[in-house]
Amino acid sequence: MFKIMIVEDDIKIRTLLTDILRKYSYEVVEVADFLQVEKIFEQEAPQLVLLDLNLPYYDGFYYCRVFRRKTTVPIIVISARDEESSQVLSMELGADDYIVKPLNIQVLLAKIMAILRRNYGEYAGKPEPDNEPLPIHLDDRNFSISCKGAVEELSKNEYKLLKKLMDKKDTIVTREELLEELWDDVHFVVDNTLTVNVTRVKSKLANLGFQNVIKVKRGVGYIFDSAMAGGTRQ
Template identity: 95%
Template sequence: MFKIMIVEDDSKIRTLITDILRKYSYEVVEVADFLQVEQIFEQELPHLVLLDLNLPYYDGFYYCRVFRRKTTVPIIVISARDEESSQVLSMELGADDFIVKPLNIQVLLAKIMAILRRNYGEYAAKPEPEKEPLPIHLDDRNFSISCNGMVEELSKNEYKLLKKLMDKQDTIVSREELLEELWDDVHFVVDNTLTVNVTRVKSKLANLGFQDVIKVKRGVGYIFDSAMAGGARQ
């Protein structure tokens, strides 16, 4: 259940919004003590904040700054101020949307649903799983690769090639992408030149105990197999 915090000093509007949101199965936190807004926010940790601009003690612009310093929680500003400058300033201070009073409840609900879906639901960015650190160390100061005290020197292009593959480990990197990474003008590069560089890098990896870490995907490109790199470390 999503928790929505309402920071609105007009009790009639606050009650109206609260009743509607609870009918739609949202958990609602009503702020009635406007000297405790920050404390309530930190205690409740809402999924979304509905924020008025005209408030006792501190205005909504102040709380936009405060909330943004602490979290990325979505903020919808609800205000009678319909001038463009208030809307622009609200967005610049971190608000995600702005609704002008008098409220259209259906519009408010639609915006709440869209923002919650975007931030927590099907459209939310999914964190990538953390990858285990590779046992291979690339040194950009002297273009070398090392593991367990053993070091192999690399040419500049060999270094760039291996770094590209390691940065995109377990993902196929096309020959075209590698060619563009290594040479500014690929039109004057013999296609076999890339193959030669890959072969040299694979040989140097093998000298460090990493066999078959770089795999060839015929007609497509190359892939750096992190599982093979981890296995070689054992």
């Protein structure tokens, strides 16, 4: 049974979500004390978080940052804010999806099931054998990339993007594949958002001494060049 934590200050919405999720056999943790959100999160260790943006004391953007510093748990933002800037910022801070109120319950349930299946179920990523290990090390415990003692921190999306490219090294990964890997509903994502994330990852690789590791295939996508990554650091 998956445990879902609801961080929503509207009692009617929170109660509705709780009743529906329990009907579908999910274990639910309701947050009612918004001074204890972080403590409850750490104690309960949910497999997914439903997070409102407009909350007492601290907003949902703050909690996106807090949760991402601690874990890779999936986060679905549920908010009445329908402006593009809030959606993009939520995903930049590590949210996996964004749903605008009023809620379509069937859509929400479908997204929850898809995210849980991808992160914990049949579609969860499994490491493949690598006959030629790269000198670059990705750490999924704290979202970082390192080489020979030098470390660069990554956002959740930067980590997922780089892992996808490294897992398929020397193979073109389309922009569509990357968008689907990073965000469940690409309709909420402006095309430039992916470009910004790639640019940040390339910059962090460069800080470790790896230039031109990620190459752009115009009109198609990106490729992780293992020859450039496996060479001597500049």
